[in-house]
Amino acid sequence: MxxxxxxxxxxxxxxxxxxxxxxxxxxxxxxxxxxxxxxxxxxTPVELLLAAIGGCTAADVDAATGRHAEPARFSVSVTGDRISDELGNRMTGLTVTFGVTFPDGEGADRARAILPRAVKVSHDRLCTVSRTVETGTPVTVTVEDA
The missing domain is CATH 2.20.25 (N-terminal domain of TfIIb)
Structure with a gap:
């Protein structure tokens, strides 16, 4: 690396x-x-995780659609349920919901047309945060001088 x-x-x-x-x-x-x-x-740390998931994909989608038109509204909601079970404390049911509108116009029509694909590509390939969560990357924890 x-x-x-x-x-x-x-x-x-x-x-x-x-x-x-x-x-x-x-x-x-x-x-x-x-x-x-x-x-x-x-x-809270969990809210930071939710913000990272939503923020990462929001940045990808904004880059793809924003070159065509400035959105009139761009909001991303990220929700999930905190549970404690045999696997320990964790989040389940993570959902990212985009609320994006564009004004009238040719560029805005193009932005509206590519919005669903931009969201899908961010989720499936680009967003490092949600990709890391979904692939289950191991985390190594150490203590200095231990």
């Missing part, structure tokens, strides 16, 4: 149940495992 293929984030604890993830470019996102009001507006 090349250095260009490597992706990484560093996660630092900022308080009990509160964390900040920082990417290689210095961007940050806060998240929390705290409950109720202690969480504030922070995302």
């Amino acid at each position: 090349s250095e260009d293929s490597r992706r990484s984030v560093v996660i630092d604890r900022t308080g009990p149940g509160h964390f900040v993830a920082t990417n290689a470019r210095g961007g940050t996102i806060r998240f929390s495992t705290a409950s109720g009001d202690d969480r504030g507006g922070d995302f």
